[in-house]
Amino acid sequence: MYPDPKGYYGRYGGRFVPETLIPALQKIEKAYAEIQNDPAFSQELAYYMKNFVGRETPLYFAPSLSKMTGQARIFLKREDLNHTGSHKINNTMGQALLAKRMGKVRLIAETGAGQHGVATATAAAVLGLKCTVYMGSKDMARQSLNVFRMRVLGAEVKEVNKGSQTLKDATNEAFRDFIQSFEYSHMVIGSVVGPHPYPMIVRNFQSIIGKELRIQFQEREGRLPSHIVACVGGGSNAMGVFYPFLQDPVRLIGVEAGGIDIIDGQHCATLSEGSDGILHGAFSRLLQDSHGQILDTHSISAGLDYPGVGPEHACLREEKRVSYVHVSDKEAVDAFLKLSEMEGIIPALESAHAVAYALKIAGELDAKAALVINLSGRGDKDAEEVISYLGGENHGN
Amino acid sequence: MGIRDNLQGLKARNEMALIAFIMAALPDENLCLECIKALEQGGCDLLELGVPFTDPLADGETIERLHHRGIARGLNLSRGLEFAHKVSEVCHMPLIMFSYYNPIYKMGLDTFMQECKSAGIDGLIVPDLPLDEMQVFAGFDLESIPMVAPSSSDERLQMAAAMDPAFIYCVSVRGVTGVRSLPEHEIQAYLQRVKSFTTAPLELGFGISRPEQLQAFQGYADGVVVGSFFAQLIEEYEARPALLPGKLEQAAAGLKAAAKA
Numbered sequence: 001m002y003p004d005p006k007g008y009y010g011r012y013g014g015r016f017v018p019e020t021l022i023p024a025l026q027k028i029e030k031a032y033a034e035i036q037n038d039p040a041f042s043q044e045l046a047y048y049m050k051n052f053v054g055r056e057t058p059l060y061f062a063p064s065l066s067k068m069t070g071q072a073r074i075f076l077k078r079e080d081l082n083h084t085g086s087h088k089i090n091n092t093m094g095q096a097l098l099a100k101r102m103g104k105v106r107l108i109a110e111t112g113a114g115q116h117g118v119a120t121a122t123a124a125a126v127l128g129l130k131c132t133v134y135m136g137s138k139d140m141a142r143q144s145l146n147v148f149r150m151r152v153l154g155a156e157v158k159e160v161n162k163g164s165q166t167l168k169d170a171t172n173e174a175f176r177d178f179i180q181s182f183e184y185s186h187m188v189i190g191s192v193v194g195p196h197p198y199p200m201i202v203r204n205f206q207s208i209i210g211k212e213l214r215i216q217f218q219e220r221e222g223r224l225p226s227h228i229v230a231c232v233g234g235g236s237n238a239m240g241v242f243y244p245f246l247q248d249p250v251r252l253i254g255v256e257a258g259g260i261d262i263i264d265g266q267h268c269a270t271l272s273e274g275s276d277g278i279l280h281g282a283f284s285r286l287l288q289d290s291h292g293q294i295l296d297t298h299s300i301s302a303g304l305d306y307p308g309v310g311p312e313h314a315c316l317r318e319e320k321r322v323s324y325v326h327v328s329d330k331e332a333v334d335a336f337l338k339l340s341e342m343e344g345i346i347p348a349l350e351s352a353h354a355v356a357y358a359l360k361i362a363g364e365l366d367a368k369a370a371l372v373i374n375l376s377g378r379g380d381k382d383a384e385e386v387i388s389y390l391g392g393e394n395h396g397n
Numbered sequence: 398m399g400i401r402d403n404l405q406g407l408k409a410r411n412e413m414a415l416i417a418f419i420m421a422a423l424p425d426e427n428l429c430l431e432c433i434k435a436l437e438q439g440g441c442d443l444l445e446l447g448v449p450f451t452d453p454l455a456d457g458e459t460i461e462r463l464h465h466r467g468i469a470r471g472l473n474l475s476r477g478l479e480f481a482h483k484v485s486e487v488c489h490m491p492l493i494m495f496s497y498y499n500p501i502y503k504m505g506l507d508t509f510m511q512e513c514k515s516a517g518i519d520g521l522i523v524p525d526l527p528l529d530e531m532q533v534f535a536g537f538d539l540e541s542i543p544m545v546a547p548s549s550s551d552e553r554l555q556m557a558a559a560m561d562p563a564f565i566y567c568v569s570v571r572g573v574t575g576v577r578s579l580p581e582h583e584i585q586a587y588l589q590r591v592k593s594f595t596t597a598p599l600e601l602g603f604g605i606s607r608p609e610q611l612q613a614f615q616g617y618a619d620g621v622v623v624g625s626f627f628a629q630l631i632e633e634y635e636a637r638p639a640l641l642p643g644k645l646e647q648a649a650a651g652l653k654a655a656a657k658a
Contacts, residue, residue, distance in 0.1 A: 006529070016498060018455040019527045020546040020568055022553065162465060163451060172454040179455070180570075278499045278525070279452060291473035292503030294451040 007196020012311035069362035086377030094205035096123035099186035112167035113303035114146025116190030121155035191234025192310030195281030206240025233304035257299035258326035348377030414620025435642035439649025485517030558595035608655035
């Protein structure tokens with residue numbers, strides 16, 4: 001099982017950070033190894049997951065979507081029902097408890113859509129830790145609700161107006177803070193990215209999604225699902241739901257953001273269109289130009305707007321264990337509207353990418369097929385973004 | 398003369414080395430070449446030439462700003478190497494290329510190493526490559542320079558020493574590049590700890606901007622790396638390019654005088 005002791009998933013992963021940060025990563029690795037064998041830690045985390053986060057999340061059969069698409073049955077794993085509105089809190093509660101064990105008094109986070117920022121600010125509030133969240137100016141403008149939520153929760157939100165002004169540069173800034181403050185701060189990376197041991201820690205905390213799904217599906221159907229579909233930005237909700245099924249005959253599909261078009265700067269389909277390289281501490285796939293400079297990206301969904309991806313996904317792609325595809329902004333918005341109207345569930349634009357691809361393939365599947373969409377978050381935060389997208393479209397008409 | 402001979406010569410004369418960092422081809426190629434000549438004239442011994450990268454997470458505000466300016470001007474590793482050719486023609490200081498790893502990986506190690514050789518580059522600093530990953534440069538005829546920090550464990554210091562490097566870059570602060578430092582006695586103790594593992598010259602960097610600092614580390618460090626301080630001067634005087642080289646030369650000379658004291 002991956003990763004190997006040096007943090008590699010096949011060829012991918014590792015630890016590509018300044019030497020100054022190595023002592024911090026070694027300490028996290030050691031502390032994490034300790035809590036993995038500590039029943040008291042598991043109990044404490046389980047307590048918060050049940051009573052604070054609201055787990056387990058339901059597995060919901062989507063009757064109207066299933067009927068519309070044909071014979072296959074479509075299910076939703078309702079991560080949108082978690083406290084704070086997405087799967088992100090599965091990881092932040094785990095890492096915040098780990099930080100507390102390590103004696104850290106402050107959390108640092110990077111955020112794109114703001115969901116990870118809100119989840120980190122929430123974990124900090126409940127555990128009595130300080131919190132600083134770095135967010136690109138562009139994302140602060142399009143996710144103002146989440147900026148407000150973080151501030152109400154007591155976090156300091158620092159605007160990053162450099163480079164692309166999105167998640168990529170917010171991540172650089174969070175690393176800079178961490179390099180200077182790791183004596184008393186812990187950086188809560190929000191996805192399965194970054195230097196070892198982060199991709200492993202985040203995957204393990206998120207794999208509660210797949211573990212629950214496995215039990216729920218078995219209980220309900222007496223078998224495993226035929227397909228699992230999840231959106232992929234950095235890839236944490238996908239890794240969390242896929243991981244417990246990697247050894248099973250289940251088709252796993254990761255859906256990336258195809259943006260406006262597959263042209264440099266207009267999408268963020270890293271696994272589908274990128275190449276090997278090093279960004280934010282790991283060797284993985286990324287979107288770069290011929291000189292190795294990192295490209296700007298675009299997605300209607302701030303949470304997917306990132307030019308890198310987790311190294312384990314790069315490995316699963318290479319091993320052909322998971323298929324990676326992409327859908328456009330338009331397809332995602334259509335799916336956002338369809339799920340809302342037909343099932344009464346407003347999905348996050350990130351999750352709407354997974355819904356869009358599931359709807360694309362469901363019609364071609366037979367009656368034995370049972371497809372699970374990991375509905376990673378709810379869409380309240382995306383109201384303004386969708387209003388402006390539709391407004392623009394109507395204007396065009 | 399290569400990096401090793403240069404540093405050994407200084408050591409024999411009991412003189413601290415002054416290593417300058419400058420971002421390639423900024424504010425523009427010609428002015429940058431003038432700045433480099435001025436730094437040499439002022440007494441700098443080695444030159445670290447930076448290559449702009451989109452995501453310079455090891456750099457603090459001043460140097461980071463230069464990375465973004467370089468990107469806006471379309472600079473990249475290929476153009477950095479072309480510029481290094483020109484630098485070799487106008488100065489005698491041994492050249493060290495400072496680049497993040499992704500552009501090097503993308504170019505391909507073999508091509509990159511050949512290009513460095515033909516550009517007259519003697520050494521390499523890759524800030525996002527920790528000691529564990531530096532073996533990728535083994536077997537190439539170029540000095541790769543390890544970095545250590547005050548927080549580095551004895552085990553990491555031993556790893557750096559075992560590479561038998563031309564020098565060890567000792568980061569003086571727990572952090573990114575910029576004008577900021579730990580208390581002097583802490584840095585002195587840290588340098589002594591590094592010295593207990595190696596005979597390689599120790600070059601202290603991050604946060605060096607005043608001649609007094611050199612005096613404080615005499616006998617502890619074999620030299621200093623100065624980057625953000627020169628970068629700030631360049632930013633301050635670039636609108637008056639006629640004054641800039643003189644200002645840099647003066648600043649370098651002030652530091653060098655302290656290095657000889």
